[in-house]
Amino acid sequence: MGERWYTESVIYCLDVETFQDSNGDGIGDFQGLIGRLDYLTRLGVNCLWLSPIHPTPGKDDGYDVTDFYNVDPRLGTLGDFAELLHQAANRGIKVMIDLVVNHTSDEHPWFQSAISSPDSPYRDWYVWSAKEPSDRHQGMVFPGEQSETWTYHRRARAWYYHRFYDFQPDLNFSNPQVRSEIKKILAFWIQLGVAGFRMDAVPFIIELTEPGDPESPLDFGYLSELRSHVQWRRGDAMLLAEANVEPEKLPQYFGDAGGTGNRIHMLFDFMLNGRLVLALARQNPEPVIEWLRSTPHLPPGGHWATFLRNHDEIDLSRLTADQREDVFAEFGPDPDMKLYDRGIRRRLAPMLDGDRARIELAYSLQFSMRGTPVLRYGEEIGMGEDLSLKGRYAIRTPMQWSFAKNAGFSAAEPVRPVISKGEYSYQKINVTAQREDDKSLLAWFERMIRTLRESPEVGNGTCSVIDRTLPQGVLAHRADGPTGSMLFLHNLGTEDAVLDLHELFPETNHPNEVFGDKAYPEVGDLSELSLGPYGYRWIRLRRQNV
Numbered sequence: 001m002g003e004r005w006y007t008e009s010v011i012y013c014l015d016v017e018t019f020q021d022s023n024g025d026g027i028g029d030f031q032g033l034i035g036r037l038d039y040l041t042r043l044g045v046n047c048l049w050l051s052p053i054h055p056t057p058g059k060d061d062g063y064d065v066t067d068f069y070n071v072d073p074r075l076g077t078l079g080d081f082a083e084l085l086h087q088a089a090n091r092g093i094k095v096m097i098d099l100v101v102n103h104t105s106d107e108h109p110w111f112q113s114a115i116s117s118p119d120s121p122y123r124d125w126y127v128w129s130a131k132e133p134s135d136r137h138q139g140m141v142f143p144g145e146q147s148e149t150w151t152y153h154r155r156a157r158a159w160y161y162h163r164f165y166d167f168q169p170d171l172n173f174s175n176p177q178v179r180s181e182i183k184k185i186l187a188f189w190i191q192l193g194v195a196g197f198r199m200d201a202v203p204f205i206i207e208l209t210e211p212g213d214p215e216s217p218l219d220f221g222y223l224s225e226l227r228s229h230v231q232w233r234r235g236d237a238m239l240l241a242e243a244n245v246e247p248e249k250l251p252q253y254f255g256d257a258g259g260t261g262n263r264i265h266m267l268f269d270f271m272l273n274g275r276l277v278l279a280l281a282r283q284n285p286e287p288v289i290e291w292l293r294s295t296p297h298l299p300p301g302g303h304w305a306t307f308l309r310n311h312d313e314i315d316l317s318r319l320t321a322d323q324r325e326d327v328f329a330e331f332g333p334d335p336d337m338k339l340y341d342r343g344i345r346r347r348l349a350p351m352l353d354g355d356r357a358r359i360e361l362a363y364s365l366q367f368s369m370r371g372t373p374v375l376r377y378g379e380e381i382g383m384g385e386d387l388s389l390k391g392r393y394a395i396r397t398p399m400q401w402s403f404a405k406n407a408g409f410s411a412a413e414p415v416r417p418v419i420s421k422g423e424y425s426y427q428k429i430n431v432t433a434q435r436e437d438d439k440s441l442l443a444w445f446e447r448m449i450r451t452l453r454e455s456p457e458v459g460n461g462t463c464s465v466i467d468r469t470l471p472q473g474v475l476a477h478r479a480d481g482p483t484g485s486m487l488f489l490h491n492l493g494t495e496d497a498v499l500d501l502h503e504l505f506p507e508t509n510h511p512n513e514v515f516g517d518k519a520y521p522e523v524g525d526l527s528e529l530s531l532g533p534y535g536y537r538w539i540r541l542r543r544q545n546v
C-alpha cells in the first residue's frame with residue numbers, strides 16, 4: 001500500500017442499522033457488522049464508511065444528531081464500536097464515520113438550551129435573526145419537502161437558520177466555540193481509532209450565514225484548520241467531503257492547486273456520477289470524456305471518490321435540462337421514481353432492467369476511473385429498491401443475506417421492510433445464493449475488486465482518454481502510474497466493435513488482459529481488439545523490461 005492509503009482503497013458504504021441485526025430486535029448493530037467482516041474481507045473492500053452512528057431521533061435517518069460523543073444505543077455501545085474497529089483492523093479494513101456537523105437535531109441539548117433563553121451559553125451556537133429574513137424562502141436543499149431555510153421559533157422568539165429540514169438547525173461557524181467543539185469531536189473519534197470522516201454538507205459548514213444574504217461568504221480557511229488539526233492527531237487520517245458544487249469551485253475545497261493542498265483530501269465526484277449515468281442512458285461515452293478532460297487540476301494528494309449509487313437520490317442537477325430528460329426517460333420514467341425534481345430514487349440494477357451485462361459495464365466503468373471507488377452495500381448482489389417507502393428510504397432497505405426469514409437480516413420484524421416481492425426480492429437476490437455460484441454478480445465484484453487492488457496505477461496514476469476516433473459508443477482510456485499502465489476499453493453501445501490501437505502504444509510489450517466481460521482472443525499487438533455489446537476489457541500494458 002502506498003503512502004496515501006485512500007488512493008488504493010475500495011470504500012464500502014453501509015448503514016449499521018440496516019446491515020445485520022445480532023440481538024433480534026430488528027435493528028442492525030455493531031455486533032452484527034462484526035459478524036459480517038469476513039464477508040467484506042472476501043469481497044475485497046478495505047475501508048468502510050458508516051452512515052451516521054450517533055444518537056438521533058432518526059427524522060433524517062441519522063443525519064440529525066443529538067450527541068456527537070456517543071453511538072446510537074440501538075446499534076450497541078461505544079465498547080461494541082471499539083471492538084468493531086479492532087476486528088476490522090485485524091482484517092486490514094479501515095473504518096470511516098459520517099461527520100454531520102453542519103447542523104444538529106433540534107432535540108440536541110445545545111439547541112434545547114439555545115431556545116430556552118437569549119442568555120443561554122449555547123444561544124450563539126446557532127444562527128438567528130430577530131426579524132423575518134428576506135431570503136427566508138431561498139436555498140432549500142429538499143424542494144417539495146422543505147419550504148423555507150429560516151423558521152420562526154416561538155420559544156426562542158427568533159428566526160433560526162436551517163439549510164436542510166426545520167428539525168436540523170445549522171450550527172454557527174462564525175462562533176469560535178463551535179469551531180473548537182467540532183475539532184474536539186474529530187479528535188475524539190480519531191482517538192478511538194477511526195481512519196477518517198465522510199464530511200456531510202461541507203459547502204454549508206464553511207458558510208458564514210447572515211440573514212438576508214443568500215450568498216453568504218465562505219470561509220475555506222476553516223477547512224485548512226480542520227485538516228491540520230486532524231493530521232496532528234493522526235498523520236494518515238483522511239477527510240472525504242460531500243461538496244456538490246459547480247466544477248470551478250471544487251479546487252478550493254482541496255486547497256492550493258499549485259502547492260501541496262491543505263484542505264480536504266478527497267471529494268466525491270458528483271459531476272462524474274451524473275455523467276456516468278447520462279453516458280449509460282445515451283449509450284455514448286461523450287459526457288464522461290468531456291468531464292475527464294475538463295476535470296480541474298488537483299494538488300498532489302488531492303483525490304476523487306467515485307460512485308454510481310449512494311444513500312441519496314442520484315442527483316442530476318448538474319446536467320442540462322435535455323440531458324436530465326434523457327436520463328429520466330431511460331432510468332426513471334415513472335413520477336414515483338423521481339425525487340426533488342432533480343434525482344432518481346432507485347438502485348442501479350433495476351435502473352438497468354437487471355441486465356447483467358450492463359450492470360457489469362457500469363461498475364467496470366466506475367472502478368476504472370481515476371480516484372477511489374465507493375460501493376454502496378447491496379450493489380454487489382444487485383439489490384433493488386422499494387418505491388412504496390418514502391423518499392430516499394426506497395434505497396435504504398436491509399441487506400439481503402439469505403433465503404431465511406427477513407433475508408437473514410434479523411429474526412424480528414426489521415426496522416425497515418426487507419424487499420420480499422418481485423424480481424429483487426430476497427428470495428431471488430441474496431448473498432447465500434450468489435456465494436455458491438461462481439458466475440454470480442457477487443463473484444464478479446470479488447474478482448473486479450481484487451483486480452483493481454493489484455493495479456495501484458488506477459488509483460495512484462494519471463487517467464487519460466485515448467484521443468482517437470473510435471467506433472460509436474466506445475470509450476478507451478488508460479491509467480499510468482509508477483507501477484505500470486492499464487488500458488481500459490468500454491463499449492456502451494450494443495454493436496460489436498473492433499479497435500486498432502497499435503500505433504498508440506509503441507512502448508508496449510506483451511499486453512496482457514487481466515479482466516473482461518468474456519474470454520476474448522488473446523491480445524496480440526493491440527491492432528485488432530474486439531469488444532462485444534456492453535463489453536469491457538482491462539489490459540495491462542507491460543513496458544519493455546518490466
Ligand code: NOJ
Pocket residue numbers: 060063100164200201242311312
Ligand atoms: C447529505 C446527506 O447525504 C443526506 O442524506 C442528508 O439528508 C443531508 N446531507 C443532511 O445532513
